[in-house]
Every structure is written in structure tokens, then in C-alpha cells.
Amino acid sequence: GQSLEQPSEVTAVEGAIVQINCTYQTSGFYGLSWYQQHDGGAPTFLSYNALDGLEETGRFSSFLSRSDSYGYLLLQELQMKDSASYFCAVSPIKAAGNKLTFGGGTRVLVKP
Amino acid sequence: DTEVTQTPKHLVMGMTNKKSLKCEQHMGHRAMYWYKQKAKKPPELMFVYSYEKLSINESVPSRFSPECPNSSLLNLHLHALQPEDSALYLCASSLDRLTYNSPLHFGNGTRLTVT
Numbered sequence: 147g148q149s150l151e152q153p154s155e156v157t158a159v160e161g162a163i164v165q166i167n168c169t170y171q172t173s174g175f176y177g178l179s180w181y182q183q184h185d186g187g188a189p190t191f192l193s194y195n196a197l198d199g200l201e202e203t204g205r206f207s208s209f210l211s212r213s214d215s216y217g218y219l220l221l222q223e224l225q226m227k228d229s230a231s232y233f234c235a236v237s238p239i240k241a242a243g244n245k246l247t248f249g250g251g252t253r254v255l256v257k258p
Numbered sequence: 259d260t261e262v263t264q265t266p267k268h269l270v271m272g273m274t275n276k277k278s279l280k281c282e283q284h285m286g287h288r289a290m291y292w293y294k295q296k297a298k299k300p301p302e303l304m305f306v307y308s309y310e311k312l313s314i315n316e317s318v319p320s321r322f323s324p325e326c327p328n329s330s331l332l333n334l335h336l337h338a339l340q341p342e343d344s345a346l347y348l349c350a351s352s353l354d355r356l357t358y359n360s361p362l363h364f365g366n367g368t369r370l371t372v373t
Contacts, residue, residue: 188366189364191362233300233301245306245314246362248300248301251298251299
């Protein structure tokens with residue numbers, strides 16, 4: 147099976163940097179994805195890491211260390227609109243979308 | 259706005275009712291999914307369709323019956339539900355099951371309440 151752990155809540159101010167950690171234990175692993183979900187909205191894809199290292203997409207970056215079964219999502223220059231829940235998710239087979247298992251989610255609250 | 263459209267947005271049904279949730283995408287994706295999400299919890303996979311064939315059923319009770327009439331449509335038929343089935347039901351699609359780095363595109367979901 148799969149289990150993923152991430153902090154339940156993080157609070158930060160506008161302009162700050164937030165790092166959301168995700169540790170996982172899986173029977174099979176091909177990649178770590180991150181999704182953002184605003185209250186009442188649909189989860190939206192942010193990033194996918196299959197190889198070790200840092201992937202940067204604008205203000206958001208994602209990191210993976212396969213040897214440590216660990217990844218993180220880095221949110222820079224926080225904006226009010228970044229207040230949302232962020233989920234890490236594991237792909238147990240060689241396709242980012244299929245049979246994803248999600249972590250419990252981290253609720254990020256951005257304050258003025 | 260999302261590219262995956264779900265109807266209805268809200269649904270209230272009694273335990274003896276039969277209803278259906280509908281999902282549509284026109285991105286040419288060949289994999290479609292149903293997820294269930296309880297409040298403040300992550301989405302949980304229910305079913306995966308690949309090229310209109312059911313490929314994964316995550317031991318979902320038979321009171322939930324999926325159907326994929328064509329590559330753009332996905333239905334979830336509901337019958338004799340229990341109050342604990344109340345949740346947000348999310349449809350999603352991806353390019354296909356096995357393409358590297360093919361993310362899920364979610365719809366906004368149907369908020370289901372079983373009374």
C-alpha cells in the first residue's frame with residue numbers, strides 16, 4: 147500500500163516563503179505530484195517529479211529525493227490567492243495520472 | 259473554469275432514490291476517473307476507465323455503478339445510497355493511463371447529500 151504524510155496546516159504572510167514537506171512509504175513509486183485545491187474548487191495540477199532534484203515553475207518549485215522518500219513544494223512570494231489546500235500524491239506506476247494516492251493535504255493560510 | 263464539466267453541481271437524494279452523476283471532457287483524453295472526497299480529506303480513487311473500459315475498481319460498493327458511454331462521457335449511477343456516502347464526487351481525466359507525466363484534470367465536482 148501507500149501512505150503519505152504532510153503537515154495539516156501552515157500559516158504565513160504575504161510575500162513570505164512556505165515549504166510543504168511530504169514523506170511517503172509506497173510499495174511502488176514512479177513519481178510525486180502536487181495539486182492545489184481552493185475551497186469549493188477542483189484540485190488543479192501543479193507539478194510532477196519523477197527524478198531527484200528541483201523542478202521550478204514560476205513562484206512554485208517542487209523537489210524530490212527518492213533515496214529519502216521525501217519531497218517538498220516551495221511556494222515563494224506568497225499571495226493571498228495561494229490560500230488553499232495542497233496535496234502531494236504518489237504514482238505507483240509509470241504514469242503521473244493513474245491510480246494516484248493523495249496525502250492528507252496541507253491547508254495554507256496566507257495573511258496580509 | 260475547468261475543462262472537465264460535471265453535472266449536477268449539487269444533488270440531494272433519499273436512500274431509496276436512483277440518480278446519476280455526469281461528467282464530460284473534450285480534451286481527447288482516454289482515461290477518466292471517479293474520485294470521492296469528504297470534507298477536509300484528500301480525494302480517494304473509486305474507478306478508472308481506460309479507452310472506455312473499466313480498468314480499476316477500488317472495491318467500491320455495488321450501489322455505485324460507473325458507465326463510460328464514449329470517450330468523452332463518464333457517468334456514475336447511484337442507487338440505495340447511505341448517508342455516509344454524502345461527499346464531493348470528482349471526475350477527472352488524463353491523456354491516458356500510461357503516458358509519462360500526464361496530470362489529472364479535475365471537474366468542480368458534484369456535492370452529494372444523502373438523506
